[in-house]
Amino acid sequence: MSKSIVSIVKGTDAEKLVHEALSLLGGVDSLIKPNSIVVIKPNAGHPFPPETSVNTSPAVVSAVIKVLRKAKPKQIILAEASAIGCDTMESLEVSGIRKAAEDAGVDRIIDIKAEKDLISLPIRDARSDLTRVLLPRFLIEADHIVNLPIFKAHVSVIFTCALKNIKGVVQDKVHQQMHLTNLAEALVDLWSVIKPDLSIVDMIRPAEGFGPHATSPVDFGCIVAGKDPAAVDATVCRMVGLDIKKVDYYKPARERGIGNIDEDQIEIRGKRPKEVFKQLWLPYLGGFEQWPEYNIYAENACSSCQSLLAFTMEKLKSLGEYEKNAGISILIGPKKKLPEGVKPGKDLIIIGDCLRKYRGQGPFASGCPSLEPFPLWAIIDRRDHTEMGPDFRDRMAADAKAFDDYLAKILETRKRR
Numbered sequence: 001m002s003k004s005i006v007s008i009v010k011g012t013d014a015e016k017l018v019h020e021a022l023s024l025l026g027g028v029d030s031l032i033k034p035n036s037i038v039v040i041k042p043n044a045g046h047p048f049p050p051e052t053s054v055n056t057s058p059a060v061v062s063a064v065i066k067v068l069r070k071a072k073p074k075q076i077i078l079a080e081a082s083a084i085g086c087d088t089m090e091s092l093e094v095s096g097i098r099k100a101a102e103d104a105g106v107d108r109i110i111d112i113k114a115e116k117d118l119i120s121l122p123i124r125d126a127r128s129d130l131t132r133v134l135l136p137r138f139l140i141e142a143d144h145i146v147n148l149p150i151f152k153a154h155v156s157v158i159f160t161c162a163l164k165n166i167k168g169v170v171q172d173k174v175h176q177q178m179h180l181t182n183l184a185e186a187l188v189d190l191w192s193v194i195k196p197d198l199s200i201v202d203m204i205r206p207a208e209g210f211g212p213h214a215t216s217p218v219d220f221g222c223i224v225a226g227k228d229p230a231a232v233d234a235t236v237c238r239m240v241g242l243d244i245k246k247v248d249y250y251k252p253a254r255e256r257g258i259g260n261i262d263e264d265q266i267e268i269r270g271k272r273p274k275e276v277f278k279q280l281w282l283p284y285l286g287g288f289e290q291w292p293e294y295n296i297y298a299e300n301a302c303s304s305c306q307s308l309l310a311f312t313m314e315k316l317k318s319l320g321e322y323e324k325n326a327g328i329s330i331l332i333g334p335k336k337k338l339p340e341g342v343k344p345g346k347d348l349i350i351i352g353d354c355l356r357k358y359r360g361q362g363p364f365a366s367g368c369p370s371l372e373p374f375p376l377w378a379i380i381d382r383r384d385h386t387e388m389g390p391d392f393r394d395r396m397a398a399d400a401k402a403f404d405d406y407l408a409k410i411l412e413t414r415k416r417r
Contacts, residue, residue, distance in 0.1 A: 004231035004260040008239070008271040010222050014063040018200060021225040022067060024269040031198055032071035036143035040064060040076065040106075041196065043149045043165050045083040046212060047094040053207035053217035055091065056150045058100030060202040060223070064148055065104035076105075079139065081112035081168050083212075084175050084302060085369050088113050112136055113171050121193045127185035127252050133174055135194060147196035147229065151236055152207035152215055155284045155307035156183060160212065161236055162199035162229035163187055163249055163258075169194060179302035184248035188256045191229070199232045200225045203239070208281040209407070210311050213372075216411060222276055230259030231266045238263070241279040281414060284310065293326035297342070301333030305352050305369050312375045315399060318406030325379050331355055346382045351375045359384070373399060 007024035009017050022028045032038060042061050048054035065076055078101045082088040088111040092098040101109060115136040122132050139145065149165035156179075157164055164187060167178065178186040201224040209216035222239070226232040230253045237244050244250055250261050260266055288296045291313045298306060309332055316322040328347045331339070334354040338361070342348060348362030351370055358364075365374035366386040373396050374385040 003265055003267045004226060004228035005267045005269060006224065006226035006228070006231050006235045007269045008222060008224050008235070008273065008276060010271050010276055012221060014057070014059040014204065014223075015066055017204070017223040018060070018063040018067045018225075021200065021223045021270070025198075025225060025227070028067055028071045032068055032073055032144055034072040035074045036071075037075045037077065037141070038068055038073045038144045038146060039139055039142040040068070040078050040146045040148050041165065041168060042078065042080060042097055043160070043168065044080045044088070044091045044095050044097050045168060046086055047082075047091045048213075048215075049094060050096045051217070053150060053152060053205050053215050054212060055095040055097060056148055056202050057204055058096035060150075060200075060204060061097050061148065062100040062104040064146065064200055065101060065106050068146065069105060073144075075107045077108045077110055077138065077142070078106050079110040079112055079136075079169070081171055081175070084172050085367070110136075110138065112139075112169060115171070118171075123189045123193055125192075126189050127182070127256070128178075128189050129181035130174075130177055130186045130189045133170060133190060133193060135169060139169055139194065144198070145194070145196040147199040148202070149199070150202040150206060151240070153209055153211035153280070153282045153284060155211070155310045156302075157187075157249065158247060158282055158284055159237075159242065161201060162232045163191065163253065165199075166190060166194065166196065166229075176302060179300070185252045187249050188252040188258060191253070191258050192256060196229070198225065198227055199229045201232060201236060203236065206240070206280065210283060210307075210314060212307055214311050214314075214403070214407070216281070216407065218278065218280060220276070220278055222271070228259035228266075230254070230261050234261045234263075235266060235268065235273060238273040239276055239278070240282075241277065242282060246285060293322070295327075295329040295342075297329065297331050297333075297335070297339045299333055300335070301352075302369070305332040308369050308372065309351065309375060311372075312379070314406070315376050315403050316379065318403040319376075319380070319399065321380050328379065330375075330379075331358070349375065349378050351378070372396075 042056035082091040117137045118134040154160040203222035205217045207215035344361035353368040363378040365378040
C-alpha cells in the first residue's frame with residue numbers, strides 16, 4: 001500500500017485553516033469534481049451547544065462548505081443521523097450547525113433517520129454480525145462524501161474521530177445492531193460499503209474528559225485532513241498522546257485494508273504531530289474496570305448507555321455517594337437472562353428499556369437511553385425512576401453544580417502536574 005498523505009495546520013481562522021489543509025493535499029479542485037453532488041457528514045449526535053465541543057464546530061462546518069464551493073459542485077448536502085434516542089434536527093439546531101450551514105449556502109440539510117428511500121447492501125466477509133446495511137440512496141449516489149468529525153473522548157471506543165463518525169450515516173435500527181455486536185469490527189464493516197473521499201477533522205477545540213456528553217473542551221487550534229481515515233485517526237492519536245495499540249478498531253481496519261496506521265506509511269504535510277502535541281485527558285482508557293467496587297454487567301450495551309453509566313459513576317463520586325453504594329450490581333444492555341450470581345433485590349440496578357422485562361427485580365431506570373439522572377437516582381434512592389417528578393429540574397441543577405465543582409478540581413489538579 002502506498003503512503004497516505006495527512007495534512008496538519010494550526011491557527012485561529014477556521015476558513016483559512018480548512019483552505020490550507022486541503023491545499024496541502026493538492027487543493028480543493030483536485031479533491032472535488034465540478035458539477036458534482038457532495039455530501040458533508042458532521043458530528044451532530046447530541047443536542048448540545050457549540051461551546052461544549054460535543055459536536056463539530058459550526059465555524060468549521062461553515063468553513064468547509066465555503067471552501068468546497070470553490071470547486072463549483074452542483075450541490076452540497078449536509079446529512080446526519082444523530083445518536084439513538086436523539087432528534088437529528090434538534091441536534092443540528094442546538095449545536096449551531098444548521099444555521100452555520102444555511103448561512104454558508106448549503107443546498108440541502110437531510111435527516112438520515114427520516115429517509116425512506118433506502119438500499120440494502122451486503123457486507124462481504126463481515127468481521128462482525130453486521131452482514132447487511134440499509135443506507136439512503138442519496139448517500140450512495142453522491143459523487144463525494146466529506147467526513148467532518150470533531151475529536152472527542154468517547155466511552156465506547158476511547159475517542160471518536162474519522163473512523164467512528166461514519167456511524168452517523170445509518171438509522172437507529174442499524175445503529176443499534178452495531179452496538180449488539182463487536183463495535184470496532186462493525187465500524188470497519190460499515191466502511192467497507194460506504195467510503196468518504198475525504199476526512200477533515202475539527203481539532204480547533206477538541207474535547208477531553210467524560211465524552212461524548214460531559215466534555216471538557218481544549219484549545220488546540222488545528223485542522224487535520226486526509227483521504228485515508230485510518231491514517232488521519234492515527235495521526236490525531238499521536239497529536240494527543242494516545243497509544244494506538246489501545247484503540248480496538250485499528251487492527252480490523254488494517255485487516256480490511258482501509259488505510260495506513262504506521263508512522264512510516266504516513267506522509268505528514270504542514271505541521272508535524274510533535275510540533276502541535278498536547279496531551280489530552282482520556283479517562284475511559286480503563287473501561288469499567290475503573291470502578292472495581294461495583295459489579296457492572298455491560299455486555300451488549302450501546303454507547304449511549306455505556307457513556308451514561310460511566311458518567312453516573314463519576315457523579316456518584318461528586319455527590320459523596322460512591323462508597324456508600326459500593327458492592328451493588330448494575331445491568332445495562334439487553335440480556336436473555338440475569339447474569340450468573342446476580343440476585344434480585346435493592347442492590348440490583350436495572351438501566352434501560354431493553355431490560356424492562358426485569359423491572360420489579362431491582363430499582364429500574366427507564367428510557368432508551370435513560371434520562372441522564374435516572375440511573376444515578378435509582379442507585380442513590382434504591383427505587384424506580386421512570387418519570388420526571390416536580391423536583392426533577394431542581395435536583396438536576398444541584399447535581400450538576402456538584403459535578404461541575406468536582407470536574408473543576410480534577411482539571412485544576414491536572415494543570416498542576
